[in-house]
Amino acid sequence: MSLRVRFAPSPTGALHIGGARTxxxxxxxxxxxxxxxxxxxxDTDRERSTDENVAQILDALDWLGIxxxxxxxxxxxxxxxxxxxxxxxxxxxxxxRSNATADDVKAFKxxxxxxxxxxxxxxxxxxxxxxxxxxxxxxHDVIRGDTRFEHVHLDDPVIARADGSVLYNFAVAIDDxxxxxxxxxxxxxxxxxxxxxxxxxxxxxxxxxxxxxxPLLHGPDGKKLSKRHGAASVQELRDAGYxxxxxxxxxxxxxxxxxxSTTIMSDxxxxxxxxLARVSKSAAVFDEQKLRWLNGRYLRELPPAELAARLxxxxxxxxxxxxAELAQEKMQTLAEFWPLAGFLVERQPYDEKAWAKVMRxxxxxxxxAARDAIxxxxxxxxxxxxxxxxxxxxxxxxxPRAVFQPLRVAISGSTISPGIFESVVALGRDETLARxxxxxxxx
Ligand code: GLU
Numbered sequence: 001m002s003l004r005v006r007f008a009p010s011p012t013g014a015l016h017i018g019g020a021r022t023x024x025x026x027x028x029x030x031x032x033x034x035x036x037x038x039x040x041x042x043d044t045d046r047e048r049s050t051d052e053n054v055a056q057i058l059d060a061l062d063w064l065g066i067x068x069x070x071x072x073x074x075x076x077x078x079x080x081x082x083x084x085x086x087x088x089x090x091x092x093x094x095x096x097r098s099n100a101t102a103d104d105v106k107a108f109k110x111x112x113x114x115x116x117x118x119x120x121x122x123x124x125x126x127x128x129x130x131x132x133x134x135x136x137x138x139x140h141d142v143i144r145g146d147t148r149f150e151h152v153h154l155d156d157p158v159i160a161r162a163d164g165s166v167l168y169n170f171a172v173a174i175d176d177x178x179x180x181x182x183x184x185x186x187x188x189x190x191x192x193x194x195x196x197x198x199x200x201x202x203x204x205x206x207x208x209x210x211x212x213x214x215p216l217l218h219g220p221d222g223k224k225l226s227k228r229h230g231a232a233s234v235q236e237l238r239d240a241g242y243x244x245x246x247x248x249x250x251x252x253x254x255x256x257x258x259x260x261s262t263t264i265m266s267d268x269x270x271x272x273x274x275x276l277a278r279v280s281k282s283a284a285v286f287d288e289q290k291l292r293w294l295n296g297r298y299l300r301e302l303p304p305a306e307l308a309a310r311l312x313x314x315x316x317x318x319x320x321x322x323x324a325e326l327a328q329e330k331m332q333t334l335a336e337f338w339p340l341a342g343f344l345v346e347r348q349p350y351d352e353k354a355w356a357k358v359m360r361x362x363x364x365x366x367x368x369a370a371r372d373a374i375x376x377x378x379x380x381x382x383x384x385x386x387x388x389x390x391x392x393x394x395x396x397x398x399x400p401r402a403v404f405q406p407l408r409v410a411i412s413g414s415t416i417s418p419g420i421f422e423s424v425v426a427l428g429r430d431e432t433l434a435r436x437x438x439x440x441x442x443x
Contacts (some may be wrong), residue, residue: 003035003180007061007068008075008172010042011053013235015060017225017286018187018217021251025214026185027066028252028274038179039071044171046076060234063244065267073179075171082166085174085204086127086159094203095159099125105155117155127160129170129199137195137202142212142276144188149195157196169193173200182208183274188213212276215255216283230288241314241335242291246298250291255284258421264297296332304328320345326418341418344426347435348413348443355428358405358415362398364443367406369396371436380429386421410439 005026009019030037041057043049058072089095098119100108105117119128130419131154139147159170166174176184193211201208201333214384221227231237249265258265258273265273299307307328308321314334327341342348375387389407393400404420411432424432 001182002039003029003033004180005029005035005185006038006040006179006181007066008040008042008175008186009057010045010048011050011057012045012048013053014235015057016233017231017251017254019057020060020064020066020234020247021254022186022214023061023066024064024251025256025274025276025279027068027272029183029185029276030069032271032274035182036069037067038073038181039068040073040075040175040179041071042168042172043076049076056235060238063238064234064248065244066248070179073175075175078171078175078178079165081178082171082174083164083419086164086166086170089129089159089200089203090127093130095127095393097122097125097127097162098122098128098156099162100128115152119156124162126158126162127164128156129159129196129203129242131156131199137198139191139198139211140196141191141208143215143279144191144281145215152415154195154199156265157199158161159200170194170200173197176209177201177206178205183210183212183276185212185214188216212279215280217286218283220285220287220289222285225286229286232413237291239392240333241333241337242295243298243302243310243334246291246295249298253284254286255280255396259270287420292332292341299331299334300328302328310334317345326422326426330418339414342417343412344423350409351414352417354409354413355441358409359439359443362402364405364440365394365401366392366398367410367436367443368440370403370407371433371440374424374429374432374436377429380425382421382425385424389421389424405443408438409437410436 007023007026009015027037029035041054043054054072061068086095090097096119099122100117100119108117109115116131118133131151134151136148136150139149141147157169160166176197194211198208216224219225226232231240234247248267249270252265252270253263256274256279258269266358302310302327304321308324311320311324311334312318315338323341323344324337326344327337328339331337369392370389373392374385377384377388387402390400393403396403405415407424408415408420410418411417411423411427427435
């Protein structure tokens with residue numbers, strides 16, 4: 001039987017990094033085994049599930065390059081089937097109706113030395129699943145080994161409300177069963193749900209899938225990953241100018257690695273090498289600085305035309321190829337492009353702090369000398385412009401930065417830019433001189 005996995009996001013918000021990691025690991029498993037990935041949208045929380053969130057999740061998966069073979073299956077649309085299976089359990093006595101309240105459950109426990117609640121069948125009320133009195137439900141987890149849940153401590157769980165609408169753990173068990181899921185791979189926060197789902201499957205006489213609960217995600221400070229640690233959703237990573245291939249690669253490393261030394265992996269390497277047995281039990285750390293570094297590596301590998309296309313898509317404007325090529329070495333994210341090299345595309349206002357720092361003492365004279373050298377450089381190419389400007393440094397007996405920094409502020413408005421000679425040539429003589437003249441008039 002071929003492997004069938006699923007990704008089952010709840011559309012109560014955007015796709016977060018943890019969810020993206022779950023999706024990716026399932027995708028790697030499916031693609032590495034010739035199996036199938038089923039997408040199930042768990043939209044039974046009607047208040048918090050929105051079409052907009054569904055669209056965002058689908059869009060984020062698409063951006064990450066995670067495709068699926070079946071679905072999306074909407075859990076809410078399966079209510080009829082859930083009721084049918086619920087009725088089956090009621091009919092054969094594996095479940096019963098009960099009006100027991102939370103207080104009744106408490107009282108029962110107090111009376112029975114803390115043991116799990118067992119109710120008496122009633123004519124109406126919510127539906128509870130019967131948990132066997134003895135024994136234990138053991139979750140066999142590929143990553144975490146066995147976790148035993150002693151029945152004596154488990155309350156008969158409520159699996160449906162009095163109106164017959166089923167609860168989450170019941171729906172998940174039925175949906176996994178109907179979809180023929182062989183491996184349930186999801187976040188560790190779901191481990192406590194697993195015994196309930198196993199008990200449902202057991203009551204139905206169904207074979208349970210194999211389970212694997214992925215380690216929690218922490219920030220670099222060792223605390224549970226949250227907004228404080230930077231971008232939290234895939235959409236935010238995209239807006240911040242990360243490349244999907246770099247995000248995919250980095251997310252793959254959250255709790256798994258090919259071996260102890262490989263950081264950069266192609267899709268093919270990840271797919272071929274992914275192995276649940278190598279997923280770690282301990283929390284994985286999401287460190288945005290590492291993602292930035294990795295993203296920079298991916299950015300530098302892009303052919304300039306491709307880099308320009310990505311920038312053009314992010315910024316919604318064309319004509320960026322030359323500036324992109326110049327900025328490529330210095331960028332770690334696409335979002336860094338505009339502050340770094342936007343001045344090559346259109347004139348930027350002066351950064352007053354940079355101006356105040358650079359334009360003092362003899363800066364105006366140095367800039368004026370640089371202007372004359374640029375005006376005379378022939379041919380107007382990087383080599384000649386560099387020689388001309390270095391000649392100014394030498395003739396004036398100053399440090400290179402005394403000439404280059406005022407020039408940089410004059411053309412870019414700030415003290416950061418790609419290489420100064422390349423920038424001057426990319427701007428062209430006329431535009432460079434116009435900007436230098438304005439700066440000289442202001443200095
Ligand atoms: N819908 C759950 C979530 O978004 C996942 C449930 C599961 O994978 O079983 O956390």
